[in-house]
Amino acid sequence: MLFGRRKDVAKRRWRLSAKLLIASSVATVIGFSAICASVMLDMRHGEEELARQTLENLASSIDSEISRNVELYDLSLRAVASSMLLPEIKQVSAPIRHLILFDHAATAKHFGAIQVFDAEGRLIVDASTLDPVPENRADEEYFTVHREAPDTGLFLSRPMLHRGAYAIVLSRRITSADGKFLGVVAGSIRFSYFHDLFARLRLGADDIITVYRRDGTVIMRTPFDLDVIGHNLSQVPGMTQVLGEPSGSYSRPSVVDGVTRLFVWRSSSSPLIVQVGKPWTSILNLWRTEATRIAGIMAALIAFVLGVTLFLAREIGRRARAEERLEELATTDPLTGLKNRRKFDTEIDLEWRRAARSGTPVALLMIDADHFKSYNDTWGHQAGDQVLVGIAICISDSVRRAGDCAARFGGEEFALLLPGLSNVEAFRMAETVRLKVAHWSEDPVSTVSIGVASMIPAASLDWSDLIAAADKALYAAKANGRNQSVLASLPQLALVA
Template sequence: MGISTSNMTRAIAQHADDTIKAADTTLVGLVERVQTDGTGPEALRRMHELLVRRVIELPQLQGLFVYDEKGNWLVNALPAMPSNVNNSDRDYFIYHSTHVDPEPYIGLPIRSRSTGAWIITVSRRIEHADGSFAGVALATINMDYFNKFYKNFDIGQHGVIVLGLNNGIMLTRRPLLADTNGKNIANIPLFRDNVAKKASGTIVIVSALDSVRRLNSFRHLEHYPLFVATALSEDEILADWLTDTYLHSTGVGILLIVLSMLGFHLVGQIKQRLNAEAELVRARDALETLNQTLERLALQDGLTGLANRRHFDLALDKEFSRAVREASSLALIMIDVDCFKQYNDIYGHAAGDECLRKISQVIKTNQNRPGDVAARYGGEELGVLLPGTDVRGAMTIAEKIRLEIHNLGIEHTGNSAGVVTVSAGVDAFIPIQNLDNPLELVLAADKALYAAKSSGRDRVCENQSATGPHRSAPEQEPSTIL
């Protein structure tokens, strides 16, 4: 039965982890949208539509909310915005306003001001561009969502399931007691001597709440500061065996018959229960593996390990918007492997793939800042996005990449240099709202790349055709670096 309670605890912990992760993932996107698009009327209208859809899609969500730095409601998933409502007194709001913490905050259980139901709060801090506090994004999870899930488990008349915070605050319990939500159990032996000191475990202990002796299993969540504990009454676990002992007085023959029947039934129930729990764990593991694979494939090029085209396009749009807001320079280097088709024809596609991996590794080592994005743009064409960089800086980085790739000395008899080389095109500008767009930067860098190819390859050229005060090219700089 220790295995049974342990597996049940593992399944319940995974359910809680997945439930909160879905809400937290929504908050990550919501915070990024607020910090990128702002809180103008049109942005809030679109955000409201998104929140309504998300609450419909995720049954665990009671609501989604965004508050400004004073605690006023900006937008939510409700049909209408309540008037004169302020949440600056809430635990989660006070925490984020006083802590510069990028991680999610799981708050104390509270009653919702919009529905009156008990909820669990998951929140993230919103910041202004300078890092100062700008508000809070909040997801509320119905406590009843967990309670309904816990009813699926057979825990007997005296069994218990507990979901709580790592500081000893109980969020919910099956069966529910009058003071369950928010009760501090930090000083009871199960928490003080076991949960607070170990990642997981199983122990027999007498409950401090109802004096029932139980077999307890506990486990901390993998990604969030919560724990789950399940307990089965020792008397209920042994009930069938106590009945058999009592019946022994009626005769050995009756005992053997009854024991065989009960034993067969008990074994069948245990097998069925273990099989169901094992299947749940296998399904969870398969889903987790699939999700990790999809996330990796969605943003990374499988051959080079660089960002893929989708990731590049998202980063370009984001950094372009940032450059417009901050009036800062945005640079792009477009890189193409010289005579790469001939390389594949001479050395084979496997060697061509290995060549691209080595080139990509050089580019990675020159990706010096967190905001820089190196991506495989397509085929043998690569791109390096450099926020806050002018043409001079981008040309320096591009030339460093070109020279390091040349110095790799990868043999290429189909190239006039005798080794694998690259050509690069560079452009940078300070974009102006409604005048420039991200595609212009790509086209300009690509045009410079074409110029590098046309003028002999194995060189770096900057775009010379674009003019205007918002272009960030320095004066009296050479247009080509050999």
């Protein structure tokens, strides 16, 4: 029984070792996975920040380009508006007037000719011709705004078809010295300017660039979509921030195609706002590739580590079972299956020390087969071995506690160590064993004599004294006629039938 307990302890030890190995491997895998995940998140944040900086630089570059050209064109409008206030301008000939008005006017293939309209909206001067065709623009937005709001300054119209081409009209009010409205000077920037500007940029397939007016009206967009141009998007989520702050970024699905993008905008002192958007799929494409590659490597490593761990755990189990088997062979009597003398000496020393610490008794039964030598000589060794095996079975069947140790002491002699039992309790156990052996076979040879001793360890005593006392009681039982139990009393032996 004690061997079974030791075996269970050994099993628990190797299982604990295997579990500890598995737990350590799992913890290591989790740790490396956490580090890898942290690195991947840092890489993702780095990609996001790099994309944001790139888009900021792109938006700033486009904004600077547009602002510079708008400013140059506005200088021409200012010059014309100022020159129209000269008293002599009405008295000179048309060619001279053109030289005076448009000498400093900005000229480029994407800029429309500057026109001057009087207070009634009639065209009076056209930079493209000395003899302009009569037309009236009193109903146009860029005219009515200046007529009704003197402090408008430079005004950019909604995208419109102007003089045969899609363009935005830039205009300024002509005001007399006394504040009277005298007319409007207007020019245009054609859509071709923005197409040419955006064509020089290296954009992704789903990248978008949008130029807004300060009220949220879309002036230009790439990819070009005429259905979007001219629409006011001030009520779209996120546009309040775009229209209210000089720069920033946000992420949300586009109202045009539903693709989620990172949007970055830049707004200088010009009346236009430039917004650049890049889809997250494009921003994180390289990161996803790297993440997939690293995840694949990590998965392979995890599978390898777990595989090796399970293999080692299995080997630990095999080794533990082999050690248990070796221990069993080294501590078990091969004939009876009980503990051998060496294991018994180890157990009695252990229990004696434990009892000395706790102040509890240790009992010992010394059991000897009666008339065994004569039976062995008469019936042979095999028959004698069967008797010994039967006695061992009877002893084992009588033992119920895990701490008890039954052993073959030598030859036909057995020992039963009973920690914690008093004299009376040990004697009862001895009688149980004796009667069980007697009932096992009616042959007189199958009876046993038992010596019983119980001691509380003291400084002057040793476990060998317990063995000597039980052994003396055994000899007394044999001298008294065999097939009986004798209880040893210290210092004298009390014989109990």
